[in-house]
Amino acid sequence: xxxxxxxxxxxxxxxxxxxxxxxxxxxxxxxxxxxxxxxxxxxxxxxxxxxxxxxxxxxxxxxxxxxxxxxxxxxxxxxxxxxxxxxxxxxxxxxxxxxxxxxxxxxxxxxxxxxxxxxxxxxxxxxxxxxxxxxxxxxxxxxxxxxxxxxxxxxxxxxxxxxxxxxxxxxxxxxxxxxxxxxxxxxxxxxxxxxxxxxxxxxxxxxxxxxxxxxxxxxxxxxxxxxxxxxxxxxxxxxxxxxxxxxxxxxxxxxxxxxxxxxxxxxxxxxxxxxxxxxxxxxxxxxxxxxxxxxxxxxxxxxxxxxxxxxxxxxxxxxxxxxxxxxxxxxxxxxxxxxxxxxxxxxxxxxxxxxxxxxxxxxxxxxxxxxxxxxxxxxxxxxxxxxxxxxxxxxxxxxxxxxxxxxxxxxxx
Amino acid sequence: xxxxxxxxxxxxxxxxxxxxxxxxxxxxxxxxxxxxxxxxxxxxxxxxxxxxxxxxxxxxxxxxxxxxxxxxxxxxxxxxxxxxxxxxxxxxxxxxxxxxxxxxxxxxxxxxxxxxxxxxxxxxxxxxxxxxxxxxxxxxxxxxxxxxxxxxxxxxxxxxxxxxxxxxxxxxxxxxxxxxxxxxxxxxxxxxxxxxxxxxxxxxxxxxxxxxxxxxxxxxxxxxxxxxxxxxxxxxxxxxxxxxxxxxxxxxxxxxxxxxxxxxxxxxxxxxxxxxxxxxxxxxxxxxxxxxxxxxxxxxxxxxxxxxxxxxxxxxxxxxxxxxxxxxxxxxxxxxxxxxxxxxxxxxxxxxxxxxxxxxxxxxxxxxxxxxxxxxxxxxxxxxxxxxxxxxxxxxxxxxxxxxxxxxxxxxx
Numbered sequence: 001x002x003x004x005x006x007x008x009x010x011x012x013x014x015x016x017x018x019x020x021x022x023x024x025x026x027x028x029x030x031x032x033x034x035x036x037x038x039x040x041x042x043x044x045x046x047x048x049x050x051x052x053x054x055x056x057x058x059x060x061x062x063x064x065x066x067x068x069x070x071x072x073x074x075x076x077x078x079x080x081x082x083x084x085x086x087x088x089x090x091x092x093x094x095x096x097x098x099x100x101x102x103x104x105x106x107x108x109x110x111x112x113x114x115x116x117x118x119x120x121x122x123x124x125x126x127x128x129x130x131x132x133x134x135x136x137x138x139x140x141x142x143x144x145x146x147x148x149x150x151x152x153x154x155x156x157x158x159x160x161x162x163x164x165x166x167x168x169x170x171x172x173x174x175x176x177x178x179x180x181x182x183x184x185x186x187x188x189x190x191x192x193x194x195x196x197x198x199x200x201x202x203x204x205x206x207x208x209x210x211x212x213x214x215x216x217x218x219x220x221x222x223x224x225x226x227x228x229x230x231x232x233x234x235x236x237x238x239x240x241x242x243x244x245x246x247x248x249x250x251x252x253x254x255x256x257x258x259x260x261x262x263x264x265x266x267x268x269x270x271x272x273x274x275x276x277x278x279x280x281x282x283x284x285x286x287x288x289x290x291x292x293x294x295x296x297x298x299x300x301x302x303x304x305x306x307x308x309x310x311x312x313x314x315x316x317x318x319x320x321x322x323x324x325x326x327x328x329x330x331x332x333x334x335x336x337x338x339x340x341x342x343x344x345x346x347x348x349x350x351x352x353x354x355x356x357x358x359x360x361x362x363x364x365x366x367x368x369x370x371x372x373x374x375x376x377x378x379x380x381x382x383x384x385x386x387x388x389x390x391x392x393x394x395x396x397x398x399x400x401x402x403x404x405x406x407x408x409x410x411x412x413x
Numbered sequence: 414x415x416x417x418x419x420x421x422x423x424x425x426x427x428x429x430x431x432x433x434x435x436x437x438x439x440x441x442x443x444x445x446x447x448x449x450x451x452x453x454x455x456x457x458x459x460x461x462x463x464x465x466x467x468x469x470x471x472x473x474x475x476x477x478x479x480x481x482x483x484x485x486x487x488x489x490x491x492x493x494x495x496x497x498x499x500x501x502x503x504x505x506x507x508x509x510x511x512x513x514x515x516x517x518x519x520x521x522x523x524x525x526x527x528x529x530x531x532x533x534x535x536x537x538x539x540x541x542x543x544x545x546x547x548x549x550x551x552x553x554x555x556x557x558x559x560x561x562x563x564x565x566x567x568x569x570x571x572x573x574x575x576x577x578x579x580x581x582x583x584x585x586x587x588x589x590x591x592x593x594x595x596x597x598x599x600x601x602x603x604x605x606x607x608x609x610x611x612x613x614x615x616x617x618x619x620x621x622x623x624x625x626x627x628x629x630x631x632x633x634x635x636x637x638x639x640x641x642x643x644x645x646x647x648x649x650x651x652x653x654x655x656x657x658x659x660x661x662x663x664x665x666x667x668x669x670x671x672x673x674x675x676x677x678x679x680x681x682x683x684x685x686x687x688x689x690x691x692x693x694x695x696x697x698x699x700x701x702x703x704x705x706x707x708x709x710x711x712x713x714x715x716x717x718x719x720x721x722x723x724x725x726x727x728x729x730x731x732x733x734x735x736x737x738x739x740x741x742x743x744x745x746x747x748x749x750x751x752x753x754x755x756x757x758x759x760x761x762x763x764x765x766x767x768x769x770x771x772x773x774x775x776x777x778x779x780x781x782x783x784x785x786x787x788x789x790x791x792x793x794x795x796x797x798x799x800x801x802x803x804x805x806x807x808x809x810x811x812x813x814x815x816x817x818x819x820x821x822x823x824x825x826x
Contacts (some may be wrong), residue, residue: 012622019431022428036428040453067527073622221424276717306708314714368538
């Protein structure tokens with residue numbers, strides 16, 4: 001079973017928005033065993049929409065369209081699909097009542113534009129949008145399905161999950177798709193490929209291997225398309241077990257595993273507590289930990305000590321050390337980590353101090369220079385890292401290095 | 414001048430990654446006056462790649478391809494393009510020397526897979542990739558250009574900027590594209606459309622208006638394609654000036670303006686300082702401000718007081734108040750803001766305390782309940798906000814509400 005995803009909107013073609021709708025739709029379809037063959041993004045243009053839908057109908061059994069369903073003049077998807085399926089429009093009382101009620105709750109009058117949202121092609125099945133004013137629409141032609149969904153992400157998500165997927169599963173006999181991803185670190189892509197070449201060559205032909213390099217990590221994905229899911233999943237497990245024996249020190253987890261999840265797991269299992277003291281990373285390390293459910297069990301407190309006064313007052317950093325070595329120095333990083341550990345009575349504390357730029361760099365300490373320290377029951381370690389030249393990149397990399405150093409310390413490396 | 418963007422990789426079709434490369438490429442092309450007609454994503458499949466490139470050659474003058482250039486077996490873009498352009502492969506000494514040097518810096522041997530990265534189709538112009546091991550490639554056929562770039566975002570970005578765009582500008586006589594976006598708040602899309610209907614109808618036909626609704630904001634974009642840029646830009650300015658007079662209280666800025674940028678601007682201009690005290694938002698507010706260059710001029714410090722002890726010790730919150738009202742309460746939010754303001758000697762302080770979930774909710778204070786307070790020279794204000802049900806959404810919305818409350822206090826509302 002093949003699918004095409006079609007996202008409509010000039011904002012996609014000019015790079016004004018990042019298309020996350022198609023990511024979410026692809027995940028839903030894959031999870032149900034439907035293979036996405038192609039994703040297409042086009043503008044709010046009648047001829048283009050018609051052309052793309054006609055082509056999708058030829059290429060695949062299922063087409064999911066998002067966008068272009070708003071009440072304003074620039075949105076033409078509904079009208080265009082009605083023409084394509086040679087359908088009249090009808091007024092849907094249930095949609096009208098729902099739109100009117102939604103607006104009334106916000107104290108807004110039901111106007112002519114809202115009335116147009118309750119007009120739907122007579123030939124389609126209306127997919128009721130509980131969270132928005134634009135309904136979804138389900139069209140069929142010659143055994144092919146075309147679904148049109150609003151572009152607002154949480155409305156689209158609700159309709160995919162509650163309306164589209166149950167109908168697709170009922171409508172088609174679907175096989176299964178299995179993906180499983182191993183996250184490795186410490187080996188660049190070409191060395192990793194060389195190391196595991198024999199294993200790769202011996203993979204059964206229905207398993208497809210992909211290498212996905214990230215900064216600091218290479219993900220290895222095994223995929224099996226349209227198979228008996230349980231058997232394929234077991235075979236992938238076996239293959240990853242074998243792979244683990246070849247590169248035991250390089251596997252950091254599976255799927256979307258992140259370094260902070262690894263540390264989160266270690267701290268939680270061992271009942272240890274954590275504090276952070278951040279200068280250049282400005283709260284990013286704290287926010288990465290606190291974004292994870294259960295962080296309150298170990299995360300005691302974080303200090304974003306941007307000013308020197310805050311470093312002294314909240315973390316007990318010696319003002320002389322700042323004067324002598326500068327705020328971006330090994331000594332200050334160490335004192336920040338130790339101060340955070342002491343203040344919070346935490347088992348571990350991690351600290352960063354660096355030059356995020358664009359200003360503030362010097363020949364000796366250029367923009368991107370970051371000192372990172374971890375204080376623990378067994379002492380304090382500090383490292384200097386060069387984290388790039390762009391402010392966002394520096395904050396991101398310094399946070400990643402700091403969390404990795406914390407992992408090493410927790411593992412006693 | 415029309416372009417097609419083609420991104421290659423199974424990881425895109427299964428929803429494993431968000432395609433940001435095409436966003437960045439679209440911005441570059443638009444800025445140079447090249448209209449992106451379609452974006453297509455396909456898998457690492459020979460027939461699909463050939464079909465998509467052939468179709469792109471028919472549809473547009475320029476095709477930018479990313480992905481599938483890695484050294485491993487799953488990456489087949491280079492080989493497929495060589496076949497499509499009926500070209501032999503040749504060994505490029507400059508690329509080989511560069512790859513060898515890059516690897517040597519990291520202590521890695523040059524192996525057979527790396528050698529294959531220096532093989533390029535004889536018919537293409539090699540685009541030297543200073544930051545990676547896979548070179549870009551520039552093909553021409555019958556006046557059409559096809560460029561193949563690596564999928565690693567910062568390598569792709571470097572090649573687009575330093576190699577592709579200068580060559581496209583030299584190769585074609587390009588006109589201009591002008592986009593300008595106004596950010597509005599306080600009017601839902603249908604009411605806004607009604608309010609500005611007369612203005613919209615009177616727009617000159619070459620200006621295209623788009624409504625882009627976001628949670629809490631509607632963006633209005635005016636676009637002019639392939640025009641004389643200066644005249645179009647001036648006309649858009651005039652139209653937005655007229656629009657501003659129709660909805661004076663609803664315009665919060667232009668382009669990608671965010672609430673934190675607005676606050677950043679006010680604090681910087683007025684020489685005021687800021688501190689944060691975050692519980693449920695866990696450092697997100699601090700990180701939003703500190704992500705902006707120049708934040709160190711006003712951002713003094715932030716405290717992520719996850720534990721009650723941290724609230725008491727670092728912010729001076731009265732333990733009795735926590736015992737009596739609970740950590741998530743108006744009283745504690747007020748004391749956190751006042752404590753942060755006092756500790757940091759800041760002019761303004763913003764505090765959040767709430768239940769980010771998934772655990773910790775009750776009937777009286779369900780997951781998503783957040784108290785937000787701002788302490789300022791003129792006193793302290795606190796509001797309660799319901800911020801949704803998903804942990805990430807709650808953190809995001811609570812941070813946005815807090816920054817908006819800070820803006821209101823700075824504006825004396």
